[in-house]
Amino acid sequence: MPTKKGTQASGTRRAPASGPTSGGRAANQRADAQRNRAKMLAATVTAIRKNPDASVADIAAEAGVGRMTLYGHFQNRAELIDAALAESIERGEEVLREVPLDGEATEAFRGLVASSWVLVDQSRALLAAAQKELPAARIREMHEKAEARMRGLLLRGQREGAFRSDLPVTWLLTTTHVVMNGAAEEVRVGRLDPDDAPWFIEAILIPAFTVTGETDPR
Amino acid sequence: MPTKKGTQASGTRRAPASGPTSGGRAANQRADAQRNRAKMLAATVTAIRKNPDASVADIAAEAGVGRMTLYGHFQNRAELIDAALAESIERGEEVLREVPLDGEATEAFRGLVASSWVLVDQSRALLAAAQKELPAARIREMHEKAEARMRGLLLRGQREGAFRSDLPVTWLLTTTHVVMNGAAEEVRVGRLDPDDAPWFIEAILIPAFTVTGETDPR
DNA sequence: TACATCCTGTACACCGATGCACGAGTTTTG
DNA sequence: CAAAACTCGTGCATCGGTGTACAGGATGTA
Numbered sequence: 188m189p190t191k192k193g194t195q196a197s198g199t200r201r202a203p204a205s206g207p208t209s210g211g212r213a214a215n216q217r218a219d220a221q222r223n224r225a226k227m228l229a230a231t232v233t234a235i236r237k238n239p240d241a242s243v244a245d246i247a248a249e250a251g252v253g254r255m256t257l258y259g260h261f262q263n264r265a266e267l268i269d270a271a272l273a274e275s276i277e278r279g280e281e282v283l284r285e286v287p288l289d290g291e292a293t294e295a296f297r298g299l300v301a302s303s304w305v306l307v308d309q310s311r312a313l314l315a316a317a318q319k320e321l322p323a324a325r326i327r328e329m330h331e332k333a334e335a336r337m338r339g340l341l342l343r344g345q346r347e348g349a350f351r352s353d354l355p356v357t358w359l360l361t362t363t364h365v366v367m368n369g370a371a372e373e374v375r376v377g378r379l380d381p382d383d384a385p386w387f388i389e390a391i392l393i394p395a396f397t398v399t400g401e402t403d404p405r
Numbered sequence: 406m407p408t409k410k411g412t413q414a415s416g417t418r419r420a421p422a423s424g425p426t427s428g429g430r431a432a433n434q435r436a437d438a439q440r441n442r443a444k445m446l447a448a449t450v451t452a453i454r455k456n457p458d459a460s461v462a463d464i465a466a467e468a469g470v471g472r473m474t475l476y477g478h479f480q481n482r483a484e485l486i487d488a489a490l491a492e493s494i495e496r497g498e499e500v501l502r503e504v505p506l507d508g509e510a511t512e513a514f515r516g517l518v519a520s521s522w523v524l525v526d527q528s529r530a531l532l533a534a535a536q537k538e539l540p541a542a543r544i545r546e547m548h549e550k551a552e553a554r555m556r557g558l559l560l561r562g563q564r565e566g567a568f569r570s571d572l573p574v575t576w577l578l579t580t581t582h583v584v585m586n587g588a589a590e591e592v593r594v595g596r597l598d599p600d601d602a603p604w605f606i607e608a609i610l611i612p613a614f615t616v617t618g619e620t621d622p623r
Numbered sequence: 624t625a626c627a628t629c630c631t632g633t634a635c636a637c638c639g640a641t642g643c644a645c646g647a648g649t650t651t652t653g
Numbered sequence: 654c655a656a657a658a659c660t661c662g663t664g665c666a667t668c669g670g671t672g673t674a675c676a677g678g679a680t681g682t683a
Binding site: 245319387392 | 457458537546571572575576579580583584586587590602605608609610614616
């Protein structure tokens with residue numbers, strides 16, 4: 188007769204973080220379990236950074252943990268990605284929350300971009316992976332807050348005349364995104380120094396968003 | 406006794422387009438075979454546009470052709486992608502070649518971007534697929550001409566004072582790329598009208614590349 | 624017409640990734 | 654200390670994609 192049976196069976200459903208969003212913390216969770224969970228989340232980011240389509244095995248290895256241990260915390264690959272991205276974004280929010288948004292719009296924008304770019308650089312690979320694993324809605328949901336903040340700032344800038352109004356905010360927003368991502372990519376391939384990146388980004392965006400002459404309305 | 410044997414075996418190495426770049430045209434190639442080859446190449450583009458990681462079976466289906474027929478023309482998935490991308494780029498070159506590059510740099514840039522953007526929009530999905538299937542060197546090789554053209558124009562613009570010189574050409578170049586790609590993506594998700602795209606792109610790039618005041622040299 | 628060329632499907636071997644089952648060991652926690 | 658919680662590995666079933674083998678039917682070309 189086996190000493191214990193189904194330990195894993197019941198344990199598998201550990202981390203009953205019901206909705207994948209926030210954790211409902213399993214009342215009794217051992218300390219090292221939490222550590223491991225954190226390790227895996229971190230490993231997910233770094234592993235995917237190295238290899239955009241890393242397998243679950245790769246990630247587990249990166250975390251220095253057995254593959255099955257990982258499955259003890261997350262039911263499937265998708266749930267793992269989801270959790271990793273959620274945590275990554277949450278961590279980003281903590282930073283972004285501190286950025287002062289009042290005062291001169293251009294200046295605030297500069298600050299927000301500087302802070303955002305680092306975060307983008309860190310988790311853009313993960314984001315890409317998530318896009319082919321999670322429903323688009325879920326991803327948008329997670330970015331909601333960050334996106335709203337940027338959009339709000341852009342909008343205010345337009346109203347105050349700091350930013351041009353002949354283009355929709357949407358376009359300013361995606362432009363900001365793509366330029367930051369482009370910089371991240373350039374850093375990755377070694378064509379750009381990470382420290383210079385924020386400056387390069389501003390050097391493009393500020394002039395682009397700040398009208399001087401009239402811009403040929405077709 | 407089989408009537409014919411190894412028909413395919415010898416036929417498999419058909420399309421001996423030695424170097425995958427240009428075709429050395431197998432002396433005797435039946436007309437419908439060429440048509441089919443073209444169909445498959447076209448199907449590769451459209452299939453991958455729909456689903457970034459379409460299988461060989463998917464592509465064959467899209468081309469209205471048996472999977473094995475496809476393997477009769479291309480040994481690997483990689484070779485298929487390579488051929489499709491090469492053809493796509495070659496077709497693009499034919500267009501780009503016609504764009505006048507002399508005269509006012511800003512104006513030439515405007516024209517080049519307008520022509521390029523359409524091409525980017527058409528084959529960016531394929532490009533993405535190629536990036537995880539082909540060696541990076543091969544891809545750069547294929548883009549060589551197009552990239553050189555754009556870089557040359559940018560450089561001339563800088564020398565003539567039309568474009569700002571406080572940023573490396575490299576950065577201007579990647580900025581151009583990412584903004585075009587961003588526009589393509591926006592079109593894809595329906596947030597941007599394809600006809601407006603070129604204008605939106607210029608609206609960002611021209612002011613960004615054309616210095617008016619001094620740009621705070623750090 | 625006659626033959627080389629091409630298309631077709633089916634069937635199969637192979638590979639890598641996912642996820643489950645089991646049966647231990649090992650560490651925390653009370 | 655002892656039970657509960659957790660880790661770990663091996664093995665296995667499954668699935669989807671790739672590429673090969675074979676064998677006959679269809680079609681273009683000379």
